[in-house]
Amino acid sequence: MRFDTVIRNGTVVTASDTFVSDIGIKDGRIAALALGLTEADEIIDATGLFVLPGGIDSHVHLDQPSGDGIVMADDFASGTRSAAIGGNSTVLAFCMQEKGQSLREALKVYHEKAEGKCHVDVSFHLVITDPTAEVLGQELPALVEDGYTSLKVFMTYEGLRLRDDEILATLDTARRTGALVMVHCENEDAIRYLIGRHEEEGKFAPKYHATTRPIAAEREATHRALSLAEIVDVPIVIVHVSNREAMEEIRRARQRGQKIAGETCPQYLMLTADDLDLEGLDGAKFVCSPPPRDKASQDACWEGIEQGVFDLFSSDHCPFRFDDPEGKLNEKGKRHFRWIPNGIPGVATRLPILFSEGVMKGRIDINRFVAMTSTNHAKLYGMYPQKGTIAIGSDADIALWDPERRVTLTNELLQHGADYTPYEGLELRGWPVRLLVRGQTITEGHKLRSSEPSGRYQTRQRSKLVAAHPRS
Template identity: 45%
Template sequence: MTGFDLTIRGGTVASDTEVFRADVGIVGDRIVAVETGLPPGRRDIDAKNHLVLPGGVDTHCHVEQRSGMGRMGADDWYSASVSAAFGGTTTIVPFAAQHRGMSLKQAAADYAALACQKSVIDYSYHLILSETDPQTLQHDLPELIRSGITSFKVYMTYDQLKIDDYQMLDVLAVAARERALVMVHAENNDVIRWVSQRLLERGYTAPKYHGTSHVQLAETEATNRVIQLSRLFDVPVLIVHVSAREALATIQAAQKIGAQVYGETCPHYLLLTEDDMDLPGTEGAKYCCSPPLRDAAAQEALWDALRQGTLQTLSSDHAPYRYDASGKLPEGDKTTFKQIANGLPGLETRLPLLFSEGVGKNRLSIPEFVALSATNHARLYGLFPRKGLLAPGADADVAIWNPTREVTLTAGALHDQVGYTPYEGMTIKGWPETVVSAGRVIVENGRLNAARGSGRFIPRSTPMPCTTERELTPSTRFFRSLTGSKPVSL
């Protein structure tokens, strides 16, 4: 085939199953050929000695979002999308958050308007559901799912956002009927609240006690509880930011008996530990996230879970709170662990960290890296086959990696607006030097070439877990029928 707008030639291409030599031919915003010996296009990129990989997909990041505590993150859609692009990510899926008393439909519309004006890369978004009133569950949520927002998140902790078990069943019933994927922040709120109160009463206020209050059993119990609730309807659930070994074991056990449970983890759980919260003064606040950082044994268990497929995705959970009164330290040096904004920045560093620590240290193969960084995200969230692979017909989203380039991470060299990185001074090997989004070369030679608002909204199809045909038991059919107008008998 001739007449390419862009060719990427001489590189090593990888999918989630294989690594091979090939050229990539692009016309407009789509890939039209992946084969050897392609003729030059109107523009030609020499990828010799480089890896040519699908652009990353990050399906868990917080962008221009107000937290349940009322804190606005440091990154808007522009800075977040630029940061993602420089890190080799070409599609992001953050959250349109419904806070108490807010219309879900209005929250989604407001968020979509912000993205349209600012994002430089393609995007979708999930919903965050905090209300389960009839308008939300019977009208707004089904309408939004049918419009291409086919996943939503619920919280089992945080008083401002959490839903109880009764509400969870209502939500899972809608997901089963509408074939949407439910993402769950699984921690037992009452355990965390009880421990936190006793710690504060006794003067234990330092950042390190954030980890103490979010004890592992709180994550494990909530993980088990939501899995069991989901089994009433045999509906898929995805447990986000898994950190604890016991929670992993719970997920593994449920998968073995056929429960439809999926999971993700994040770079900070693979590379940082609870010791990072135990720093002088309030410095440990930079490392406070929920669930919290665990220990070295948890790190190894998470790496194993990624290799074995217990966990399917590696997301950033980018939560960009500055180390000042606007984010981490609302009360200055008097801030207690309970007042610290939860979350770490990581959009730009997600893929380089996974490549360096995973592929570079023989923990992951290149196809496993592609799966965890792009392909599995696209499949799980209804973006496949447009995203997550290099094949004819797919969107021309490509990251060209120099696998031997060494980069020392510093906050000043990154493109987010947070002002710090938890990986300051860390040297990593492997970096995406050229990034193509929808056929546009948007990052090259350290420079951005993409206009504000040039990214596209991508409506998503039914998530892969919700398309799987399963034989439902009589009891499951009965309980599903209770959510409609014509119950069946047992």
């Protein structure tokens, strides 16, 4: 057989195996795994490189409005460009339902935002902010059938949060339809109470974002979300877990027999609340929710990665510009931390950080790296085995990693829309030196090969986590 492309002599890594092989690519798919493949239009020499499934980042915010005229720093063009630079071949972004809006209307808006702009493949989770009888009874079941098989609900943020009865109703629809629900767990009422006390005491600096969102507020909400899921009898994903106590809630729910997926993010390994207390107002650059905690929480999150409490390592990329009057440090945010938009950039740094800090430092093996950054995302969000692995018939979404490449992170390198990275100056070992999406080279070195976007929208099956679970 003559291939379009052959990747020669690399060390191929999946979530379970590591082996030296050539990869033959035909029509965007992997057509052969063997040694000695030579007949191809293009030969890529991968000697000395790891050949991994492209990263899948299943938690990315792009081009979402944040109220108050605040604008996100990445649209689908710049956000997916940065994703590609960081070795990702697919991102799952959020489609935000506005209050009073139907899900179909919301999807129309987000498909228009993404259409023709993406450099990697994309798919949408639906954020449910207005779970009316019509939305849950009619729209959502039809949309799950159409391949929109995952949702996110918020227990925090004024205007976004759902009450417990609304979460139960949403979980119930998920159970009936086979959708997978991601839950943002923080107790909004406790946070509001603490913000009130901080205001009485005249505490308005960025660092108080962390003290008004304590571990107990995350642990309590995590416990509550897990209890609500148990009552409905439906699997859920606990997203962006920041500390040991929330992890222990997940462990206990699993011991009770619940099917739960857990996610953590680079910020909970690499940052602490002290970063919010930098000179001037620079701490605002690190404001995200849940907030980064302390060294003990970082160690706990590493333990969760090593021991399998976490299935997913995602970026929660949510970029704002620091120099923008309608960005991270707007006039209101300068006066009071509660108006600093939540979220930090990270779609390009997620994989290199876990590769360097996790694999190269011997905390996890490279198969676990692949599982946590690609394979599990594909399985949990209904894209496996089309995506998330290197196997015959799978999309040729492939990242070539040079484990010896040393990189000092700079904002410029990342090619996102934000004007800073929380990881400026961080020294890393290992970098994705080439990315293919469906067989086509998207990045080489630290550059996009073409400015022409060729990403596609990916419809999805039901999650592996719900597939084996009783519906009705």
